[in-house]
Amino acid sequence: CCQAVGATTQASSSGLHHDFHDNMYCVLKGRKRFRLFHPGCVDSLYTVGRARRVFPNGLIDYGKGPSKIRQDGAPMPAAEQCERRWEAELLLASAQEQGDESLIEEAEEQMDQVLEDMLESRLAASTSTGRKQKRIRQEDAHADDDDTPPSFCRVHPNMDQATIQKDFSAFAEARSKWCIEAEVLPGTMLYLPASWFHEVSSLPGNDVGSKSLQPQHAAVNFWFHPPDAKAGDKRSAKEQLQGKAPSADGCDNL
Numbered sequence: 574c575c576q577a578v579g580a581t582t583q584a585s586s587s588g589l590h591h592d593f594h595d596n597m598y599c600v601l602k603g604r605k606r607f608r609l610f611h612p613g614c615v616d617s618l619y620t621v622g623r624a625r626r627v628f629p630n631g632l633i634d635y636g637k638g639p640s641k642i643r644q645d646g647a648p649m650p651a652a653e654q655c656e657r658r659w660e661a662e663l664l665l666a667s668a669q670e671q672g673d674e675s676l677i678e679e680a681e682e683q684m685d686q687v688l689e690d691m692l693e694s695r696l697a698a699s700t701s702t703g704r705k706q707k708r709i710r711q712e713d714a715h716a717d718d719d720d721t722p723p724s725f726c727r728v729h730p731n732m733d734q735a736t737i738q739k740d741f742s743a744f745a746e747a748r749s750k751w752c753i754e755a756e757v758l759p760g761t762m763l764y765l766p767a768s769w770f771h772e773v774s775s776l777p778g779n780d781v782g783s784k785s786l787q788p789q790h791a792a793v794n795f796w797f798h799p800p801d802a803k804a805g806d807k808r809s810a811k812e813q814l815q816g817k818a819p820s821a822d823g824c825d826n827l
Contacts, residue, residue: 585774585775586729586731586772586773586774587771587772587773587774588725588726588729588772589608589610589618589725589726589728589729589730589770589771589772590722590724590725590726590770590771590772591612591633591724591767591768591769591770591771592724592765592767592768592796593632593633593646593724593767593768593799594646594767594796594797594798594799595764595765595766595767595796595797595798595799595800596764596765596766596767596794596795596796596797597762597763597764597765597794597795597797598757598762598763598764598765598792598794599761599762599792599793599794599795600757600758600759600760600761600762600790600791600792601759601791601792601793602759602789602790602791603759603775603776603777603789603790603791603792604756604757604758604759604775604776604777604790605756605757605763605773605774605775605776605790605792606754606755606756606757606773606774606776607753607754607755607756607757607763607765607771607772607773608730608752608753608754608771608772609752609753609754609755609765609769609770609771610747610751610752610753610769610770610771611631611751611769611770612627612631612632612633612768612769612770613627614747614751614770615627615633615768615770616743617743617744617746617747618726618728618744618747618770619726619727619728619741619743619744620635620723620724620725620726620727621721621722621723621724621725621726621727622635622636622722622723622724623635623636623723627768628644629644630644630645630766630767630799630800631766631767631768631769631799632644632645632646632767632768632799633724633768635723635724636723644799645798645799645800646767646798646799654687654690654691654694657687657690658684658687658688658691661680661683661684661687662684664676664679664680664683665677665680665681665683665684667680668680724768726770727741728740728741728744729772730748730752730772766799767799768799775790776790777790
């Protein structure tokens with residue numbers, strides 16, 4: 574969840590981009606105008622990064638080589654470790670149900686190995702993150718590269734028509750065919766699925782009972798991981814054996 578607050582007497586724009594999570598966008602004050610494009614338009618929107626894959630749920634993956642994220646946005650190594658943990662839990666529960674001591678011992682050894690691997694991965698990731706942050710701080714003062722995220726677009730809907738036709742001709746066609754415009758007012762909400770491109774303009778609005786435009790605007794965003802029907806059965810081994818429905822928690826820290 575995050576809150577955005579500002580003030581403007583004229584429309585201010587976020588630029589055309591997309592996020593990697595589902596979003597419930599709630600306007601508290603002012604007005605928000607959205608221009609929306611579905612993820613299938615990615616090749617016509619001139620993103621900073623090169624899209625290598627659009628998942629069935631709309632999530633866009635950028636970069637080269639094999640995909641490093643799952644359809645719900647989870648990192649593949651972490652997802653694979655969690656699946657190993659679920660399998661080990663199921664094996665241990667099954668062995669305990671049968672009362673087979675040899676199977677119980679084997680399942681416990683497998684569980685210990687999985688938990689040890691997960692701990693080592695998290696420690697390595699923590700060390701790597703610390704080194705990366707230190708390097709970024711050291712290089713920040715000298716960095717002159719474009720740090721624009723890959724999910725932002727080099728084209729802007731407010732560009733003049735001549736520039737768009739000359740340099741971004743594919744966008745001109747996508748805008749005429751696929752662009753959806755929506756205005757979100759105080760007390761209303763827009764559901765924005767992951768990887769839906771959007772350009773948001775913040776506009777002055779009327780307070781209740783007032784006819785004058787007020788420059789202040791405020792909104793709250795509620796973020797969610799996008800759903801993935803193929804993410805695997807996230808029930809615990811005990812829940813699977815008892816036939817219980819999948820829990821909402823999923824894998825810890827995933």
